[in-house]
Amino acid sequence: MxxxxxxxxxxxxxxxxxxxxxxxxxxxxxxxxxxxxxxxxxxxxxxxxxxxxxxxxxxxxxxxxxxxxxxxxxxxxxxxxxxxxxxxxxxxxxxxxxxxxxxxxxxxxxxxxxxxMPVETRQLVTTFLASMIDPDDRTTLENLNLVEIDNP
Missing domain, CATH: 1.10.10.10 (Winged helix-like DNA-binding domain superfamily/Winged helix DNA-binding domain)
Structure with a gap:
């Protein structure tokens, strides 16, 4: 854990x-x-x-x-x-x-x-946070154009 x-x-x-x-x-x-x-x-x-x-x-x-x-x-x-x-x-x-x-x-x-942080680490932070969001809500996040999610 x-x-x-x-x-x-x-x-x-x-x-x-x-x-x-x-x-x-x-x-x-x-x-x-x-x-x-x-x-x-x-x-x-x-x-x-x-x-x-x-x-x-x-x-x-x-x-x-x-x-x-x-x-x-x-x-x-x-x-x-x-x-x-x-x-x-x-x-x-x-x-x-x-x-x-x-x-x-x-x-x-x-x-x-x-x-x-290097740029690639910044992207990892974004990917990590996006991955914590329920899959059903990722579409809403993308529709809001808050971040671009690379299939977490």
Whole structure:
């Protein structure tokens, strides 16, 4: 059992989210809010159904988080162009700026960790992380164009 890697993942994730968690807490938000802001900023105009599929949470859980982000002026909902019942999610200027602030320290942490590594090692890190994702979710990851996966 790879307990050493499990420990490394725990500490890496703890430190990876630390700064963002502190910023989120100042707004009365948590990690669920961060995840919603992340995906809505990456894919403005995504549907609530798509977000539910990505996050794998209940409608009720998303509704609470989304309501707080909408009421706080971070995200806006618009009806779909063909189906007015469809809700499309867009970041507001405030939501985009907050997302950028949240992401800056995380992006810097990743860049610092990857910087001394050769390019092929960086690709191994990507392959390793992608391989940990359930195979059924890899298509979603590819559709989001977050990374190019080489058949992990």
């Amino acid at each position: 790879p307990l050493d890697l499990m420990g490394l993942l725990f500490f890496a994730y703890r430190d990876f989210v630390r700064d963002a968690d502190a910023l989120l807490a100042k707004q009365g938000f948590g990690r669920a809010h961060h995840r919603v802001l992340y995906f809505v900023n990456l894919r403005p105009g995504m549907t609530v159904a798509d977000l539910l599929d990505i996050l794998k949470i209940t409608k009720q859980s998303l509704a609470r988080v989304l309501r707080q982000l909408v009421d706080g002026g971070y995200i806006e909902q618009r009806p779909g162009p063909n189906d007015r019942r469809q809700r499309l999610l867009y970041p507001t200027v405030t939501g985009s700026k907050f997302f950028e602030t949240l992401s800056t320290s995380q992006a810097q942490r990743i860049a610092r960790a990857l910087e001394p």
